[in-house]
Amino acid sequence: MKPLIALEGIDGSGKSTQARFLCDQLRAGGVDAIVFREPGDTPFGNKLRQQFRDGRTVSPEEEARLFIEDRRIDVRDNILPALAAGKVVVMDRYYFSTMAYQGALGLDADELRETNESFAPRPDLTLILDLPAETSVARIRASREATDSYEGTEYLRRVRDLFLGFCDGDVVSVDATMGVEELAAEVLRRVLAVLEGSDEPGSAEHPQ
Numbered sequence: 596m597k598p599l600i601a602l603e604g605i606d607g608s609g610k611s612t613q614a615r616f617l618c619d620q621l622r623a624g625g626v627d628a629i630v631f632r633e634p635g636d637t638p639f640g641n642k643l644r645q646q647f648r649d650g651r652t653v654s655p656e657e658e659a660r661l662f663i664e665d666r667r668i669d670v671r672d673n674i675l676p677a678l679a680a681g682k683v684v685v686m687d688r689y690y691f692s693t694m695a696y697q698g699a700l701g702l703d704a705d706e707l708r709e710t711n712e713s714f715a716p717r718p719d720l721t722l723i724l725d726l727p728a729e730t731s732v733a734r735i736r737a738s739r740e741a742t743d744s745y746e747g748t749e750y751l752r753r754v755r756d757l758f759l760g761f762c763d764g765d766v767v768s769v770d771a772t773m774g775v776e777e778l779a780a781e782v783l784r785r786v787l788a789v790l791e792g793s794d795e796p797g798s799a800e801h802p803q
Contacts, residue, residue, distance in 0.1 A: 598786075604725060605726055609724055613779060617783060618773075633692070634665045635665055646658065663711065665687075678716070691761055693711065694705055720786065723759065723762060752790075
Protein backbone atom coordinates (compact mmCIF):
# COMPACT_ATOMS: atom_id res chain seq x y z
CA MET A 596 0.00 0.00 0.00
CA LYS A 597 1.04 3.60 -0.58
CA PRO A 598 2.24 5.76 2.34
CA LEU A 599 0.02 7.39 4.91
CA ILE A 600 1.17 10.92 5.78
CA ALA A 601 -0.18 12.93 8.73
CA LEU A 602 0.15 16.67 9.24
CA GLU A 603 -0.23 17.67 12.88
CA GLY A 604 0.31 20.70 15.09
CA ILE A 605 -1.50 23.32 17.13
CA ASP A 606 -4.17 25.58 15.69
CA GLY A 607 -2.90 28.18 13.26
CA SER A 608 0.12 26.17 12.16
CA GLY A 609 -1.15 25.85 8.59
CA LYS A 610 -2.06 22.16 8.47
CA SER A 611 -5.07 22.50 6.16
CA THR A 612 -3.22 24.77 3.74
CA GLN A 613 -0.17 22.53 3.69
CA ALA A 614 -2.25 19.36 3.28
CA ARG A 615 -3.90 20.85 0.18
CA PHE A 616 -0.58 22.09 -1.20
CA LEU A 617 1.05 18.72 -0.61
CA CYS A 618 -1.74 16.82 -2.31
CA ASP A 619 -1.70 19.21 -5.29
CA GLN A 620 2.08 18.95 -5.66
CA LEU A 621 2.00 15.16 -5.47
CA ARG A 622 -0.72 15.00 -8.10
CA ALA A 623 1.22 17.38 -10.32
CA GLY A 624 4.11 14.91 -10.10
CA GLY A 625 1.91 12.01 -11.17
CA VAL A 626 1.22 10.62 -7.69
CA ASP A 627 -2.36 9.62 -6.89
CA ALA A 628 -2.98 11.42 -3.60
CA ILE A 629 -6.00 12.31 -1.49
CA VAL A 630 -6.57 14.43 1.64
CA PHE A 631 -8.83 13.51 4.56
CA ARG A 632 -9.53 15.92 7.38
CA GLU A 633 -10.48 15.08 10.94
CA PRO A 634 -12.93 15.33 12.52
CA GLY A 635 -14.93 13.97 9.61
CA ASP A 636 -18.49 14.30 8.38
CA THR A 637 -19.99 11.86 10.87
CA PRO A 638 -22.44 12.28 13.78
CA PHE A 639 -19.42 12.23 16.12
CA GLY A 640 -17.54 14.78 14.02
CA ASN A 641 -20.59 17.02 13.83
CA LYS A 642 -20.94 16.96 17.61
CA LEU A 643 -17.26 17.87 17.96
CA ARG A 644 -17.65 20.82 15.61
CA GLN A 645 -20.55 22.00 17.75
CA GLN A 646 -18.17 21.81 20.71
CA PHE A 647 -15.65 23.95 18.83
CA ARG A 648 -18.32 26.60 18.28
CA ASP A 649 -20.00 26.54 21.69
CA GLY A 650 -17.15 25.65 24.04
CA ARG A 651 -16.60 22.45 25.93
CA THR A 652 -19.79 21.02 27.37
CA VAL A 653 -18.53 17.42 27.73
CA SER A 654 -15.77 15.84 29.79
CA PRO A 655 -12.28 15.24 28.34
CA GLU A 656 -13.08 11.52 28.35
CA GLU A 657 -16.25 12.02 26.32
CA GLU A 658 -14.45 14.38 23.97
CA ALA A 659 -11.74 11.77 23.37
CA ARG A 660 -14.42 9.13 22.77
CA LEU A 661 -16.07 11.32 20.12
CA PHE A 662 -12.76 11.78 18.30
CA ILE A 663 -12.02 8.06 18.45
CA GLU A 664 -15.46 7.00 17.19
CA ASP A 665 -15.27 9.58 14.40
CA ARG A 666 -11.83 8.19 13.49
CA ARG A 667 -13.08 4.59 13.43
CA ILE A 668 -15.49 5.58 10.67
CA ASP A 669 -12.81 7.57 8.84
CA VAL A 670 -10.41 4.60 8.93
CA ARG A 671 -13.07 2.14 7.78
CA ASP A 672 -14.73 4.24 5.08
CA ASN A 673 -11.92 6.46 3.81
CA ILE A 674 -8.36 5.77 4.90
CA LEU A 675 -8.08 1.99 4.46
CA PRO A 676 -9.96 1.91 1.13
CA ALA A 677 -7.80 4.72 -0.27
CA LEU A 678 -4.57 3.03 0.83
CA ALA A 679 -5.76 -0.29 -0.62
CA ALA A 680 -6.49 1.50 -3.91
CA GLY A 681 -2.85 2.63 -4.08
CA LYS A 682 -3.37 6.27 -3.14
CA VAL A 683 -1.05 8.34 -0.98
CA VAL A 684 -3.26 9.44 1.91
CA VAL A 685 -2.58 12.83 3.50
CA MET A 686 -4.25 13.42 6.87
CA ASP A 687 -5.13 16.94 8.00
CA ARG A 688 -5.00 15.95 11.69
CA TYR A 689 -4.96 12.35 12.91
CA TYR A 690 -4.66 10.54 16.20
CA PHE A 691 -1.61 12.46 17.44
CA SER A 692 -3.97 15.42 17.75
CA THR A 693 -6.18 13.43 20.11
CA MET A 694 -3.11 12.44 22.11
CA ALA A 695 -1.96 16.07 22.35
CA TYR A 696 -5.21 17.97 22.82
CA GLN A 697 -6.89 15.53 25.17
CA GLY A 698 -3.57 14.74 26.81
CA ALA A 699 -3.27 18.44 27.65
CA LEU A 700 -6.58 18.08 29.49
CA GLY A 701 -5.13 15.38 31.72
CA LEU A 702 -5.80 12.15 29.83
CA ASP A 703 -3.00 9.62 29.39
CA ALA A 704 -1.43 10.17 25.96
CA ASP A 705 0.06 6.66 25.89
CA GLU A 706 -3.32 5.10 26.56
CA LEU A 707 -4.84 7.25 23.81
CA ARG A 708 -2.11 6.10 21.44
CA GLU A 709 -2.75 2.45 22.29
CA THR A 710 -6.50 2.80 21.77
CA ASN A 711 -6.09 4.53 18.42
CA GLU A 712 -3.38 2.25 17.09
CA SER A 713 -5.59 -0.76 17.84
CA PHE A 714 -7.65 0.17 14.75
CA ALA A 715 -6.00 3.13 13.00
CA PRO A 716 -2.94 2.52 10.79
CA ARG A 717 0.18 4.30 11.97
CA PRO A 718 1.40 6.94 9.51
CA ASP A 719 4.58 6.28 7.58
CA LEU A 720 5.48 9.90 8.35
CA THR A 721 3.94 12.37 10.80
CA LEU A 722 5.00 15.99 10.39
CA ILE A 723 4.42 18.20 13.43
CA LEU A 724 4.08 21.75 12.07
CA ASP A 725 5.57 23.48 15.07
CA LEU A 726 4.55 26.96 16.13
CA PRO A 727 4.79 28.89 19.43
CA ALA A 728 1.45 29.18 21.18
CA GLU A 729 1.64 32.98 21.11
CA THR A 730 2.04 32.95 17.33
CA SER A 731 -0.85 30.50 17.04
CA VAL A 732 -3.21 32.74 19.01
CA ALA A 733 -2.11 35.84 17.06
CA ARG A 734 -2.81 34.08 13.75
CA ILE A 735 -6.21 32.88 14.95
CA ARG A 736 -7.19 36.34 16.19
CA ALA A 737 -6.10 37.85 12.88
CA SER A 738 -8.33 35.47 10.94
CA ARG A 739 -11.37 35.29 13.25
CA GLU A 740 -13.22 37.65 15.58
CA ALA A 741 -12.66 35.52 18.68
CA THR A 742 -10.88 32.43 19.85
CA ASP A 743 -12.71 29.45 21.31
CA SER A 744 -12.02 27.26 24.33
CA TYR A 745 -9.55 25.19 22.34
CA GLU A 746 -7.29 28.15 21.64
CA GLY A 747 -6.16 29.69 24.93
CA THR A 748 -2.43 30.38 25.03
CA GLU A 749 -1.64 28.32 28.13
CA TYR A 750 -3.62 25.36 26.84
CA LEU A 751 -1.92 25.52 23.44
CA ARG A 752 1.49 25.62 25.17
CA ARG A 753 0.67 22.31 26.84
CA VAL A 754 -0.58 20.88 23.55
CA ARG A 755 2.57 22.01 21.74
CA ASP A 756 4.81 20.46 24.39
CA LEU A 757 3.04 17.14 24.00
CA PHE A 758 3.31 17.26 20.20
CA LEU A 759 7.05 17.90 20.43
CA GLY A 760 7.41 15.08 22.93
CA PHE A 761 6.07 12.65 20.32
CA CYS A 762 8.93 13.41 17.92
CA ASP A 763 11.01 10.31 17.33
CA GLY A 764 11.82 8.37 14.17
CA ASP A 765 8.86 8.78 11.83
CA VAL A 766 7.37 11.67 13.84
CA VAL A 767 9.25 14.82 12.82
CA SER A 768 9.00 18.48 13.80
CA VAL A 769 9.03 21.15 11.06
CA ASP A 770 9.33 24.89 11.73
CA ALA A 771 5.91 26.34 10.81
CA THR A 772 6.96 29.96 11.34
CA MET A 773 8.55 30.06 7.87
CA GLY A 774 6.65 31.38 4.87
CA VAL A 775 3.84 29.33 3.34
CA GLU A 776 5.75 28.47 0.15
CA GLU A 777 8.97 27.69 2.00
CA LEU A 778 7.08 25.44 4.39
CA ALA A 779 5.32 23.71 1.49
CA ALA A 780 8.68 22.97 -0.12
CA GLU A 781 10.02 21.52 3.14
CA VAL A 782 6.93 19.36 3.66
CA LEU A 783 7.13 18.08 0.08
CA ARG A 784 10.85 17.32 0.43
CA ARG A 785 10.29 15.19 3.51
CA VAL A 786 7.33 13.36 1.99
CA LEU A 787 9.21 12.62 -1.23
CA ALA A 788 12.00 11.09 0.85
CA VAL A 789 9.44 8.60 2.18
CA LEU A 790 7.98 7.94 -1.27
CA GLU A 791 11.48 7.31 -2.59
CA GLY A 792 12.12 4.77 0.15
CA SER A 793 14.28 6.75 2.57
CA ASP A 794 14.98 4.75 5.73
CA GLU A 795 15.28 7.89 7.82
CA PRO A 796 12.48 10.37 7.03
CA GLY A 797 13.48 12.60 9.90
CA SER A 798 17.21 12.54 9.30
CA ALA A 799 17.39 15.87 7.49
CA GLU A 800 18.55 18.88 9.48
CA HIS A 801 15.75 20.74 11.25
CA PRO A 802 14.99 24.00 9.38
CA GLN A 803 16.13 27.15 11.13
